[in-house]
Amino acid sequence: MESVPPTAGMIVIGDEILSGRTQDTNTHYLARFLGAFGIDLKEARVVPDVEAEIIAAVNALRSRYDYVFTTGGIGPTHDDITAGAIAHAFEVPIDYNAEALALLASRYKGGELNDMRKRMARIPAGATLIHNSVSAAPGFQIENVFVMAGVPLIMHAMLENIAPRLRRGKPVHTRTLSTAVAEGRIAASLAAIQAAHPSVSIGSYPYFNENGVGVNVVVRGRNPQDVEAATDRIQEALMAQEIGSKPDDR
Amino acid sequence: MESVPPTAGMIVIGDEILSGRTQDTNTHYLARFLGAFGIDLKEARVVPDVEAEIIAAVNALRSRYDYVFTTGGIGPTHDDITAGAIAHAFEVPIDYNAEALALLASRYKGGELNDMRKRMARIPAGATLIHNSVSAAPGFQIENVFVMAGVPLIMHAMLENIAPRLRRGKPVHTRTLSTAVAEGRIAASLAAIQAAHPSVSIGSYPYFNENGVGVNVVVRGRNPQDVEAATDRIQEALMAQEIGSKPDDR
Numbered sequence: 001m002e003s004v005p006p007t008a009g010m011i012v013i014g015d016e017i018l019s020g021r022t023q024d025t026n027t028h029y030l031a032r033f034l035g036a037f038g039i040d041l042k043e044a045r046v047v048p049d050v051e052a053e054i055i056a057a058v059n060a061l062r063s064r065y066d067y068v069f070t071t072g073g074i075g076p077t078h079d080d081i082t083a084g085a086i087a088h089a090f091e092v093p094i095d096y097n098a099e100a101l102a103l104l105a106s107r108y109k110g111g112e113l114n115d116m117r118k119r120m121a122r123i124p125a126g127a128t129l130i131h132n133s134v135s136a137a138p139g140f141q142i143e144n145v146f147v148m149a150g151v152p153l154i155m156h157a158m159l160e161n162i163a164p165r166l167r168r169g170k171p172v173h174t175r176t177l178s179t180a181v182a183e184g185r186i187a188a189s190l191a192a193i194q195a196a197h198p199s200v201s202i203g204s205y206p207y208f209n210e211n212g213v214g215v216n217v218v219v220r221g222r223n224p225q226d227v228e229a230a231t232d233r234i235q236e237a238l239m240a241q242e243i244g245s246k247p248d249d250r
Numbered sequence: 251m252e253s254v255p256p257t258a259g260m261i262v263i264g265d266e267i268l269s270g271r272t273q274d275t276n277t278h279y280l281a282r283f284l285g286a287f288g289i290d291l292k293e294a295r296v297v298p299d300v301e302a303e304i305i306a307a308v309n310a311l312r313s314r315y316d317y318v319f320t321t322g323g324i325g326p327t328h329d330d331i332t333a334g335a336i337a338h339a340f341e342v343p344i345d346y347n348a349e350a351l352a353l354l355a356s357r358y359k360g361g362e363l364n365d366m367r368k369r370m371a372r373i374p375a376g377a378t379l380i381h382n383s384v385s386a387a388p389g390f391q392i393e394n395v396f397v398m399a400g401v402p403l404i405m406h407a408m409l410e411n412i413a414p415r416l417r418r419g420k421p422v423h424t425r426t427l428s429t430a431v432a433e434g435r436i437a438a439s440l441a442a443i444q445a446a447h448p449s450v451s452i453g454s455y456p457y458f459n460e461n462g463v464g465v466n467v468v469v470r471g472r473n474p475q476d477v478e479a480a481t482d483r484i485q486e487a488l489m490a491q492e493i494g495s496k497p498d499d500r
Binding site: 015016017018019020021022023024025027028030031032033034035040041042043044045046047048049053075076077078079080108112114115116117119134135151153154172174183184185187188190191194195201202203204205206207208209218220 | 260265266267268269270271272273274275277278280281282283284285290291292293294295296297298299303325326327328329330358362364365366367369384385401403404422424433434435437438440441444445451452453454455456457458459468470
């Protein structure tokens with residue numbers, strides 16, 4: 001019997017995402033990163049810089065998924081409230097962490113380690129640090145929750161540090177077929193093939209852009225043979241439709 | 251007394267976002283769109299193509315915010331399950347909608363309106379259609395929930411159709427100051443200014459990119475005078491720090 005793949009949830013913390021100031025790219029990066037580990041990202045949430053909202057999201061997701069990843073809110077400024085919120089979510093104290101203080105002290109010399117910067121060393125009790133090669137300030141892991149920076153470059157570096165801690169799942173195999181045949185013409189075939197191949201997931205993604213109209217059909221599954229078999233059947237269905245078809249939408 | 255600004259939640263529906271295949275841009279677009287209407291986007295969630303997950307997210311958000319927007323899952327293929335899920339969430343029947351069928355019939359001639367395409371005319375009872383100029387298939391509004399396509403071009407067109415239905419809030423004024431001064435050097439000043447100006451929200455967003463290191467300080471608020479006053483104070487604090495400062499991170 002095969003082991004169940006690990007699951008994950010993502011929490012993006014930051015007013016700047018919800019105000020439209022910043023396009024979140026961390027969720028997409030995490031999804032691809034976890035994909036390479038065979039870990040299924042099941043849900044993502046964007047919450048504002050409001051402690052109660054962070055606590056609610058963390059508690060909802062950490063009981064539900066094997067891993068929870070958060071980004072944002074661990075810097076030195078007043079709007080960086082994630083560490084305190086996580087401590088409250090786990091109902092543990094938070095205080096200056098000696099290892100984190102040492103990291104900051106090695107980075108900020110000669111009085112540069114002011115009180116606000118020291119806030120970045122406040123870590124909930126029982127957490128272990130997440131190091132990164134870009135900035136001195138660490139993230140932290142508490143139980144199954146990984147708390148990371150929001151700056152993409154730092155978040156990426158933190159994921160490298162986290163990687164060895166993650167249980168891997170069987171990888172997902174993906175095949176993509178592109179066609180200019182309208183989605184509505186192949187929909188019945190896709191439904192029949194999906195029904196006949198329940199071990200794979202078939203997604204149909206139309207696009208409308210400056211290059212025209214088309215569909216990407218994506219087959220995903222953990223058994224490579226099943227993915228290939230379903231892909232072959234879809235390819236046959238597409239070829240049958242492409243003969244004499246005309247560009248059309250949906 | 252001023253009226254309370256309208257609030258909104260966003261639900262992105264689609265396995266392709268969670269698998270890392272597709273970078274969601276609809277949330278960002280919606281955030282900016284709503285910003286222009288003075289509507290506050292309070293939360294966003296990404297859920298998979300799983301009916302129970304869609305229902306849970308819709309019911310959680312529609313009771314909490316003035317408006318809920320969904321994108322994805324209203325096309326003709328087997329993985330397009332949003333309309334049925336919304337009907338279940340509202341506990342109303344779903345059937346072919348005459349107006350939607352007429353739209354599709356005008357687009358798909360001579361037998362092209364097959365059974366799978368007809369699925370795009372299945373609309374929950376009590377909903378009103380959301381038209382768009384790109385494809386024939388409509389979205390729909392049921393109570394305070396707006397159900398839109400996932401394809402960005404279509405989603406954008408649907409928002410144009412929705413716009414007249416939305417109650418506007420007082421607009422948010424935003425001022426952004428950029429500095430190469432390290433975030434940790436200005437953090438104490440920002441905290442003091444935030445405390446002295448509770449009617450505005452001050453965000454501090456460091457960046458680390460190929461151009462170097464810096465911080466964008468963003469002041470947001472519904473009272474322009476308050477935003478200007480806080481911005482002036484931050485500008486003074488930045489100028490005081492910039493004298494003799496050196497590039498540094500966090």
